[in-house]
Amino acid sequence: MEIALEKSTETNASLKIKLSKSDYQPEVDKKLKDYGRRASIKGFRPGKVPPSLIQKMYGRSVLVEEINELLKNTVNNYIRDNKLQVVGDPLPDREQADAIDWDSQSEFEFIYNLGLASDFEVNFDALPPVPAYEIQAGEAELNSTIEELKTRFSGHSHADESAEGDMIYGELKQDANGEGEPFETKTALPTKQIAADELAKFIGLKKGDTVTFDIQKAFPDEKSRGLATGLKAEEAAGLEGEFTFTVDDVTRNEPAEIGQDFFDKVLGKDAVENEEQFREKVLEIIRSNYAREATTLQRIDIEQVLLDTISISLPDEFLKNWLLETNEGKITEAEVEEQYDAFARSVKLQLIKNKIASENEINVSYEDVLNATRSMVREQFGFYGEDEQMNQSIDKIAQQYLMDEKGNNYMQMYNRMSDDKVIELIKSKLTLEPRTISVDEFKELVSARQPQA
Structure with a gap:
């Protein structure tokens, strides 16, 4: 040979x-x-x-x-x-x-x-500092979150007359006028779905009132027309002309009231005993969530620093041809061109991470993967505490999950853990500069990092 x-x-x-x-x-x-x-x-x-x-x-x-x-x-x-x-x-x-x-x-x-990818070196000393974000979430975020929770756990009340946002129950009809079958059904009209130009007709309605309207003007798209009539979107698409609606009832969402029942619904039974404790706990959760998002933002910054600092050349034409051949009939040449920059970015990033993992002997064992899957199972199924029977159940679910999808679940967990270990190593080598930002500033940073259409 x-x-x-x-x-x-x-x-x-x-x-x-x-x-x-x-x-x-x-x-x-x-x-x-x-x-x-x-x-x-x-x-x-x-x-x-x-x-x-x-x-x-x-x-x-x-x-x-x-x-x-x-x-x-x-x-x-x-x-x-x-x-x-x-x-x-x-x-x-x-x-x-x-x-x-x-x-x-x-x-x-x-x-x-x-x-082939060109040769490159990873020199941590050449990498610039990366921000370590601390997102300042305070009273404004706490109050808006509690208002959202009050809406999410809202109740229903019956209203004397309809207002914007209400649900109006009644009978919807259309006479046949000698053509086809008449249309008649009991339904609920969500005022949130009604077109703005037609909404005034549905405000101030009381039980027994009847309103006449053009169904395509009131519900311009097929989906909203389907919701109004109870039909599938494709069946509702053909409806047109004037309909009448006679009101039977009007219901309104009422925000949940601050109290023990609300606290229990949000945080679990008896997790807190009063509004002060509730606010403290919710603010703690908000800050914890933002801390995770700050870590995600930092990860994006680290990856961008790697790409900006480490120069790698790729065989662009070869890779485009390879993508066409391996996805024959599933992707066009135009789609390859459109998606290639994002693909090349991911290839370069993976090459860099693979080299860091190899040079620093970063390994992930089966036990590492299994332990991470056990933690995921505990979180998803709400398994708390420690006892032999529970641990056996967790092990059985975790092992089955890793075997499912022909082993793809295992590889996904393995790759995720390997990636996490590489990022943690990089963070230990970089200069991390503390940076306190507001929630609005954080949202602007996230928006700026979104891929441009």
């Missing part, structure tokens, strides 16, 4: 592999003998089929199968042993492969095109 790497540019190369008969024939012969022992062919006793017939029937397919397996292992081993920074997958030269005569050739040459 001969293997040669030829680099045409810093990021493009071809791997040429020449195979002689001695590289593949022993394994081919071994498999054909096995076929001969197991073959059941009419006219021959088991194990007595002539080798020439086995060769004629299976020779070519076994040869192709063996050489493909040999090539796959050879390419992968060469990349690993020579520590090539390959991006995408090796792409075989289809034209050269199609020209092979499997029936007459005994020596073969194959070419694989490789995309």
Whole structure:
């Protein structure tokens, strides 16, 4: 076997592999003998089929199968042993492969095109400082959160007459006027869904009142028309003309009142005993949530610093072709162009993180993954406390989760933990500058980091 790497540019190369008969024939012969022992062919006793017939029937397919397996292992081993920074997958030269005569050739040459990332170094000393955000959440955020909670845990009351935001119950009708079947149904009209130009007709209605309206003007889109009529959106799409609605009842959301019942609904039974404790606990939760969001924002900043400071060149045209080939029929050339910058960014970032993990011997064990999954199960299912039976249940759920989706769940947890460890290492190497910001400033920073359409 001969293997040669030829680099045409810093990021493009071809791997040429020449195979002689001695590289593949022993394994081919071994498999054909096995076929001969197991073959059941009419006219021959088991194990007595002539080798020439086995060769004629299976020779070519076994040869192709063996050489493909040999090539796959050879390419992968060469990349690993020579520590090539390959991006995408090796792409075989289809034209050269199609020209092979499997029936007459005994020596073969194959070419694989490789995309390589350029060499780079990670120098932590060269990375600029990164902000360590502390988001100042105070009375304003506390009050607005409590108002939102009061709305979320609101009750219902019956109103004497309708106002904006109410739900109006009654009978909706449309006469047939000699054409088709008349429409009639008991329904509820959500005033929030009514078009602004038509809303005035539905304000101030009392029980027994009737209002006439054009259904397409009052409910311009199919979804709102479906909600108003109780029909599927596609069925409601064809409704048009004047309808009448006779009011049976009007209900209104009433914000929850501050009190023990409200405290229990929000925080759990008897978690707090009075409004002061409730406000303290809610503010603690708000600040905890913002602390997590600050950590996420810092992570985004760290990743951007890595990309801005560490220069990596990619084989752009190779990767675009690779994306088209591997997603044949599922993605267009225009879509590849549109999405390529984001894809290239993720590739560079992963290369940097992989190098940091390798150079700093960052590893994630199965026990690490299992422990993290156990914690996730506890949080999702609300398992608190420690006892043997509960721990066994948690273990069973966690292990089943990691085996589900053909092992993809395990890989997702593994990658997440590895990524977290790399980020924590980077943070320990960087200068973190404390920076106190308001909630509004935080929202502006997050907005500025959103990808532009």
